[in-house]
Amino acid sequence: MKAARKALHGEWKALTTRQRSDILRKIGDLILERKEELAMLESMDTGKPYALALEMDISRAAHNFYFFSDYLTSLGTESYQQDHVALHYSIRKPVGVVGMINPWNLPLLLLTWKLAPCLAAGNTAVMKPAEWTPMTATVLAQICLDAGVPPGVVNLVHGFGTDSAGSAIAEHPHIDAVTFTGETSTGTAIMKAAAPTLKKVSFELGGKNPNIIFADSDIDEVIETTVNSSFINQGEVCLCGSRIYVEESAYDLFLQKFIAATKQLKVGNPLEEDSFVGAIVSQEHYLKVMRYIDLAKEEGGTIETGGKRPDHLETGYFIEPTIVTGLSETSRCVNEEIFGPIVTVLPFSTEETVIAQANDTHYGLGATIWTNDLRRAHRVAQSIDAGIIWVNTWYLRDLRTPFGGMKQSGVGREGGSHSFEFYSELSNITIKM
Numbered sequence: 001m002k003a004a005r006k007a008l009h010g011e012w013k014a015l016t017t018r019q020r021s022d023i024l025r026k027i028g029d030l031i032l033e034r035k036e037e038l039a040m041l042e043s044m045d046t047g048k049p050y051a052l053a054l055e056m057d058i059s060r061a062a063h064n065f066y067f068f069s070d071y072l073t074s075l076g077t078e079s080y081q082q083d084h085v086a087l088h089y090s091i092r093k094p095v096g097v098v099g100m101i102n103p104w105n106l107p108l109l110l111l112t113w114k115l116a117p118c119l120a121a122g123n124t125a126v127m128k129p130a131e132w133t134p135m136t137a138t139v140l141a142q143i144c145l146d147a148g149v150p151p152g153v154v155n156l157v158h159g160f161g162t163d164s165a166g167s168a169i170a171e172h173p174h175i176d177a178v179t180f181t182g183e184t185s186t187g188t189a190i191m192k193a194a195a196p197t198l199k200k201v202s203f204e205l206g207g208k209n210p211n212i213i214f215a216d217s218d219i220d221e222v223i224e225t226t227v228n229s230s231f232i233n234q235g236e237v238c239l240c241g242s243r244i245y246v247e248e249s250a251y252d253l254f255l256q257k258f259i260a261a262t263k264q265l266k267v268g269n270p271l272e273e274d275s276f277v278g279a280i281v282s283q284e285h286y287l288k289v290m291r292y293i294d295l296a297k298e299e300g301g302t303i304e305t306g307g308k309r310p311d312h313l314e315t316g317y318f319i320e321p322t323i324v325t326g327l328s329e330t331s332r333c334v335n336e337e338i339f340g341p342i343v344t345v346l347p348f349s350t351e352e353t354v355i356a357q358a359n360d361t362h363y364g365l366g367a368t369i370w371t372n373d374l375r376r377a378h379r380v381a382q383s384i385d386a387g388i389i390w391v392n393t394w395y396l397r398d399l400r401t402p403f404g405g406m407k408q409s410g411v412g413r414e415g416g417s418h419s420f421e422f423y424s425e426l427s428n429i430t431i432k433m
Contacts, residue, residue, distance in 0.1 A: 011150045021072045024065045027116075077091055094424060115154070127140075141154055178190060178200075184409070204403070207239060209363070210386075213244065214247050229395065239366045242342065242343045245346055247347070293342065387404045
């Protein structure tokens, strides 16, 4: 903490906007130069397929730095001339030392999503990766030094969360802001810990996202995307569409095609190129997911496919992609975030009904809507209580747009100007004419 505070007022502060921009771009370049190494470390830590880590996690991590490198040089501020009385103008200053508490599902990608705008705004950082996935954060810290970031600007702390490193970051008086991605309960604890010092907070928390499929949509296109939005990264993605609602007239056809497509997914060694589903991140999480599969059966659900470790894998934390039907809207498996390769599929009768079902949750992170009716697309999208809504697509991102959740899925927004609103403080200056 002392190193971060000291660096905030040293060489780092003296750099020009262009110099900071060049350093961010260099970090992106170095990430890509070491992409195979980083992808391997990410796969080893998380259990995700190496090919997925290489294609998605590492490339997007580099792009985060490229984006904010460019965005930094285009920022402006407001000014207002008050008749002939005064000139008012605003300036942005770094918020200070930012604590970053990172999750285990997309370790490098989500850490760079925080670190890039943090550095762009001139802050210093104290990063704490999840205890299960420490390796790529360690490499990233070295990359920052190699790219020209002065010592003390980017700091790395390994440790546990509650009553350990995470709590220390949230409570420490030298931390000015905390950004966290993870479970809602942990976000609540961090907010309580940060409250006495009135730290700024930005949270991206849990999700139980609806995937709403109307009968007029292109079912084959829906299936292709829904397989990804359900099971990519072992379903360990906060934006996965794990609550699938299908209009009654298309329900049987969708379910038939969805089951068939899901059965084609290979579960296997993350280092094998054709593995789509790798291993669950840890024994603890594996057992949690398996308990939900047992619970689905107890709640009256039908396991249409999956629900167990694949027969060809005698050891390891592997779970077949699992589709559950026949559950009630009030069941725990429909309402609670499982964070694994499990989805529930329920039929709906009317637009009004499915909107009510989709919103009947204390989460509000993401939603997906499938329809070829333009009016309906706008109508339903504007009726869903979620921070990120896709129509006829999923996980399509533009880093200029706001990212974050409603209800218990988060506090604040990041992306583009929204990131700078969090990572900086705004001052207004008035000059009398």
